[in-house]
Amino acid sequence: MTDKYQLLGAEISYFTGKVRSYLRFKDIAFDEIKADRDIYLNVILPRTGVAMMPVLISPDDIAVQDTSDIIDFLEERFPEPSIYPTTPRQGTIARLFELYGDEWMKIPAMHYRWNYNAEAMYLEFGKVSQPELSEAEQIEVGKETCKPFKGSLPILGVTPATEKAVEASYEQLLRDLDAHFAVHPYLLGTRPSIGDFGMIGPLYAHQYRDPASGEIMKRIAPNVAKWVERMMAPEPKTGDFLSGDQIPETLYPVLRRIFEEQFPPLKATVSALADWIDQNPGEPIPRAIGKQSFVLKEADGTAVTGGRGMFTFEQWMLQRVLDFYQPLEGARRQSVDTLLEEVGGKEAMQFDLRHRVARVKNQLVVEG
Numbered sequence: 001m002t003d004k005y006q007l008l009g010a011e012i013s014y015f016t017g018k019v020r021s022y023l024r025f026k027d028i029a030f031d032e033i034k035a036d037r038d039i040y041l042n043v044i045l046p047r048t049g050v051a052m053m054p055v056l057i058s059p060d061d062i063a064v065q066d067t068s069d070i071i072d073f074l075e076e077r078f079p080e081p082s083i084y085p086t087t088p089r090q091g092t093i094a095r096l097f098e099l100y101g102d103e104w105m106k107i108p109a110m111h112y113r114w115n116y117n118a119e120a121m122y123l124e125f126g127k128v129s130q131p132e133l134s135e136a137e138q139i140e141v142g143k144e145t146c147k148p149f150k151g152s153l154p155i156l157g158v159t160p161a162t163e164k165a166v167e168a169s170y171e172q173l174l175r176d177l178d179a180h181f182a183v184h185p186y187l188l189g190t191r192p193s194i195g196d197f198g199m200i201g202p203l204y205a206h207q208y209r210d211p212a213s214g215e216i217m218k219r220i221a222p223n224v225a226k227w228v229e230r231m232m233a234p235e236p237k238t239g240d241f242l243s244g245d246q247i248p249e250t251l252y253p254v255l256r257r258i259f260e261e262q263f264p265p266l267k268a269t270v271s272a273l274a275d276w277i278d279q280n281p282g283e284p285i286p287r288a289i290g291k292q293s294f295v296l297k298e299a300d301g302t303a304v305t306g307g308r309g310m311f312t313f314e315q316w317m318l319q320r321v322l323d324f325y326q327p328l329e330g331a332r333r334q335s336v337d338t339l340l341e342e343v344g345g346k347e348a349m350q351f352d353l354r355h356r357v358a359r360v361k362n363q364l365v366v367e368g
Contacts, residue, residue, distance in 0.1 A: 002059060005030040005074075008039055009054030010128045011209065012121070014109060015102075016054040018067045018201040020232070025192055026078050027236035037129050050362045065362050068098070068320065071197065081237055083194050087245035088332040089339055090188050095321040096258060097187060097195025101202060103314050104262040108170035109206035111158045114150040116212040121146060157294055157308030165296035165304040171220055173257060178221035180250035184242075185230060187251065191239030192231060200231045247339055255343040263348040265294045266318060269310045274354035277366055285312050285357060285364040312364055316357050325349060 007023065007030050009016030023030050033039060035053040044055050047063040056070045057063050064070045075082065085091045113121060125145045126138025133141060153159070158166060186192045187199070207213045208228045218225045242248070269292065276289045288309040295305050328336060340346040356367035 002031070003029070005059065006057040007032045007054055008035045008044060008057070009033075010035050012124050012128065012205060013053050014106070014201045014205050015067045017204040017232075018102075018197050019054050019056065019070050021192075021200045021204070021234065022071055022074070022083070022197050024232070025083075025234040025236060026074065028074065028078055034128055034131070036131060048362050052362075066359065067102070067197075067201070068317070069359065071194070081191060081239075083192060083197065085188060085193055085241050085245075087241075088328050088336045089245045089247050090193070090241055092321065092325045092328075092336050093247055093251070093255070093339075094188060094193040094195040095324055096255070097193075098198030099314075099317045099321055100258050100262060101195070101198030101200070103311070103317055104258070105199070105202035107156055107158060107308075108166055108173075109202035110149070110153060110156055111163065111166050112170075112213040112216070113206050113210055114146075114153060115158075115163065117210040118146070118150065120211050155288070155309040157306045159306060162296065162304055162306035165298045165302075165306070168299040169257070169261065169296045171216070173254065174217060174221035174224055176250075176253040176257070177227075178223045180248060180254070181221075181223035181227045183250055184248055185227070186239070188247070189240055189242040191241055192234065193241065196231060200228065204228050204232060245335065252343050255345065259343060259345040259348045261294070261296060263345070265292050265308070265310075266314060267348070267351070268292045269312070270315050270318065270351060270353065272310050273312050273315055273357070277355045285366070287312060312357070315353075316359060316364060318351070319353070319356060322349075322351055322353070 005023070005028060007016070007019060009019070009032060013035075020032065035044060035055075040051055044053065045051055047057070048055055048065040050065060052065060054067065054070070055063055055065050056073070058073075062073075064073045071083070075084070085094050122139045122142035123135065124142065126133065126140070126142030129145050130138060130141050180187070187195045203217075203224065207217055208225060214225075217228075272289055272292070273285075277285070288311050290310050291307050292310045293305050294308055295303050297303050325336065337346050340349055357364050358367040359365075
């Protein structure tokens with residue numbers, strides 16, 4: 001037994017970066033333990049039932065998997081200062097950025113890692129998996145370990161036909177965020193929100209830390225690189241959200257991108273999942289339920305249509321946004337809807353979920 005939390009993860013892990021940054025900001029004492037092969041076999045799988053990192057183990061021996069659940073678990077224990085804005089606009093937008101960072105940013109993150117940084121990653125993955133081996137042996141282990149990740153690019157929507165559009169979208173996102181972080185240290189003021197923690201996962205582990213991707217970020221968006229550095233070494237428990245429920249106009253281009261790119265396929269996923277549940281009553285919900293189309297634009301504005309999997313977990317993440325937004329009433333709801341109208345998101349945010357989903361023992365199930 002220890003008086004510290006244990007974070008089982010890795011520097012190369014997309015989602016470990018999200019929790020590590022949060023723990024540092026909240027000044028929560030923790031030890032990070034590399035999730036090598038032995039940790040996976042002897043701790044992660046027995047404790048969670050899934051081969052996924054990170055996992056948090058509390059001093060009272062509670063194991064929590066999934067970064068959103070980990071953060072909410074810790075927010076109950078360490079509520080101040082909260083990373084969740086309570087005002088209607090900021091509360092909605094912060095949660096939107098978590099959804100975007102956790103789910104949609106996987107597309108560019110995985111593209112740049114495996115199409116620009118694969119050789120470096122073989123050694124990194126080999127070191128994490130089997131640190132006792134020689135470097136040459138680690139590279140060979142890494143190549144085997146990385147096959148499923150590299151092989152997942154088409155199901156994420158990354159193909160030769162879409163690569164230019166993926167890069168154009170991501171690099172314009174960097175420029176838009178760079179303009180914002182030139183003015184504001186975090187998304188919504190001088191305190192990081194859940195939105196910042198959602199975005200740090202891909203933007204640190206894949207896009208800042210991977211060598212070729214890091215060069216691109218530092219060249220195109222030096223202010224984003226500085227934000228990454230702030231997020232990974234934050235001033236603990238400091239800062240405030242902007243007064244008056246402000247959403248800086250510097251975020252408007254990013255919000256327009258979220259609603260233009262992510263929300264049409266997200267709506268299709270929600271609809272398809274509802275149909276699947278109707279057709280498969282009582283069955284465990286699979287991680288994916290078929291394919292869907294999505295649209296990105298190349299640098300010259302040419303629209304490119306790609307195909308990707310419909311991932312059911314995205315509805316659970318969307319529910320986190322809707323559970324804050326949908327109960328808003330009166331002037332509070334109108335305030336958010338006025339903003340959403342300006343960024344092309346009011347209609348996109350109107351969902352009527354036929355079935356809600358919940359996570360039970362790290363498995364999606366139909367709620368209720």
